[in-house]
Amino acid sequence: MKKFLLFAAAFLAMNASAQTVLLDQNFDGEVADWAIADQDGDGNNWGILQFQDSNGAAVGTPLAVSFSYDNATYTALTPDNWLMAPAVTLGQASKLTYKIGSVDASYLDYYGVFIAVGEGDFEQLIAETAPNDETAENVLGLVDREIDLANYAGQEVTIAFRHFNSSDMFALGLDDVKIVDEAATAIDEVKANNAESNIWFDLQGRAYNQKPAAAGLYIHNGKKVIIK
Ligand SMILES: [Ca+2]
Ligand SMILES: [Ca+2]
Known part of the structure; x- marks a missing residue:
């Protein structure tokens, strides 16, 4: 036999699984093709930050950060800050993954992930209080998230991270944003x-x-x- x-x-x-990386941003280098919008108009917005310990040593890698408290002036902020990825055309089985967290485990910030198709309006995919899962290996406490984008197969979309519904906490951190398509290729x-x-x-x-x-x-x- x-x-x-x-x-x-x-x-x-006959059926090989092909993985296509549509978006991959770790914020460790130049980030030229993302956009930000300060919807609350207070002049504070998303930025890229490398956290350091008290000795000036790097903690983790650079990440996208938005604050709900201004340490320099001891004042609360009430952000509505948007961070938008470049538009991508999704495959048949695309997934969004990212790491998110409240940087201070005692002060938890809130965020949402939004999607816009073509030139359309943003609609919310998820929103939640950002947890903090701090360990010795994960000092910033970021957690992994995955969102299935199969409902948007074949469409050109823009993904946005919105820091909102938070005040007088500390900071929201975002890293390693990826969109990968795992459609089978016949x-x-x-x-x-x-x-x-x-x-x-x-x-x-x-x-x-x-x-x-x-x-x-x-x-x-x-x-x-x-x-x-
Ligand atoms: Ca990073
Ligand atoms: Ca703002």
Whole structure:
């Protein structure tokens, strides 16, 4: 039965899963193609920040941050700050992933993720209080989130992160924003046993790329052939 195993292996190759990265932003370098909007108009907005410990050593990597408290003036802020990714055209099975968190575990900020199709208005995908999951390895306390975008398959969309519904807390942190499409890619034609095939198999499943010289019973183009 080995010949059937060979055919099965050929057919399995028909559906390969292809991963396409549509957006990948870790805020560690230049961020030229994102946009911000200060909807509350207080002059404070999203920025990119590298947190440091009391010795000036870097804590984590640079991330996008929006504040609901101004440490310099000891005043509360009431943000409605928008951070918008560049528009991307989604595949058939696209997912948004990102890391989010309230930077101070004692003061939790609130945020939402919004989506706009084409030039349309933003609509809310989710909104929640940003948790803080601080550990020795995750000092900033960011948590992983995933949003399925299958409802928007094939459409050009803009994703926005909105820091709102928060006041007098501290800061919201966002990092590693990705949109990845994992649609299966069908390979058009795999002919494991087509009419032009010159592959011969013996009854032990061994393949020959030309007509075997030895006498015996063979399988060729799906038919039994006796070579005398
Ligand atoms: Ca980063
Ligand atoms: Ca603002």
